[in-house]
Amino acid sequence: MYKIIFFILLSLTLNAKIVDGVAILVQDEPITTLDIKKMMQESHLDQTKTIDLLIRKKLEEQEIKARKIEVTNDEVIDEIKNMAKQNNMTVNQFYEAVTNSENMTSSEIQQKIKERITNQKLFQAIAFSHMEEPDEQEIKDYYELHKSQFNHAQSFSTVVYESKQKDILQEKVDNPMFYSPEISRHDQVFEYNKIAPQLADLLEKTPLNGFSPIIPNGKNGYVSFYIQSVTKNKDVNLDEMKAQITNMIMADKREQVLKEYFDRARLNANIKTIRMPE
Structure with missing residues (x-):
């Protein structure tokens, strides 16, 4: 009898600790206080912006599952090869450069690349219309507005x-x-x-x-x-930067489409705040 009571009390205690660790539920999936603290340390964002980021990430994960979006190892390796080639590096040099600048292991690099490809596939699944590439004037305007990024x-x-x-x-x-x-x-x-x-x-x-x-x-x-x-750096030649600027503009447009989509998804989602980190 006493053993049964003990195990019941132990179970309740463990469950209480688990619940205590949950900060937010997004469609019944948890974001923990540890998740928030860790992300704040990594991103250097305040708590409000960190929570917004984690909710967006959780909604993205749920959308990826719902749409059954998958990325193979071959796709990741091919993307790494392409990125190395674009930077005039071998694959080994690419790994070394990222490791030196980000202190990431090769498996962590591959995971980041996988997340990037997944995000691209998610955008392709969400976007309903084809985005036109920027014209000459849009490229020039973007360059003037973000000149400090290039000089x-x-x-x-x-x-x-x-x-x-x-x-x-x-x-x-x-x-x-x-x-x-x-x-x-x-x-x-x-x-x-x-x-x-x-x-x-x-x-x-x-x-x-x-x-x-x-x-x-x-x-x-x-x-x-x-x-x-x-x-x-040498003075920037706008003609030499066109391809890079075009990619940056298209990336901004993709992110805007995703932001608007997940802003709407958040309004319709069942999100419950249980507690905030102390």
Whole structure:
């Protein structure tokens, strides 16, 4: 009798912990408080924007399941080959470049590529009309509006400082003469066109002979970049950039279509807020 009561109480306790961990239900599928905290750390967004992002992601996942959208390993490998070719790299060089800039393993890179292809297929399934490619005037207008994105540095010569402890790394940033065996360092050159846009933006905003803000390094630690020198890029030739700008415009249009679709889906979805992270 006592054993039965014990197991009932234990079951209730475990269930309570599970429920306590759920922050939001999207069509009865959970987003946990841990999901929110982890995404906030990775994205550097506030809680409201992080929740919006996670709800959108959950709705996308449900739409992908409903439409039975799948991506094969062959599709992922082919896309990686194409991306490497577009950047004048071998596949190994592509993996190395992404690993150096994003601290991602090869399997994590493949997963990101898979998500990208899935998103493209989702758009193709949702879009009801063909999008026209931009004309010359639209390309020129886009270039003028986003000129700072194209007139960028060519490369950054940096010293990369990493530590498992953020406070120790912060002390190094505040006092460059500070030394700790808990901080590792190595020289590294980052080429603008071979790193993630977020990292490129971070390095461009960091002053010469200064430290970047401390960010997670993806390896349960933290990193800051000291800018030693910056190689300026040559003047941008608009004709040479047309293909890239066209892709950027089309990507913006695709995202707008998806945003409008999932904004409507969110209005019609059964979303329940249970608790927020403390």
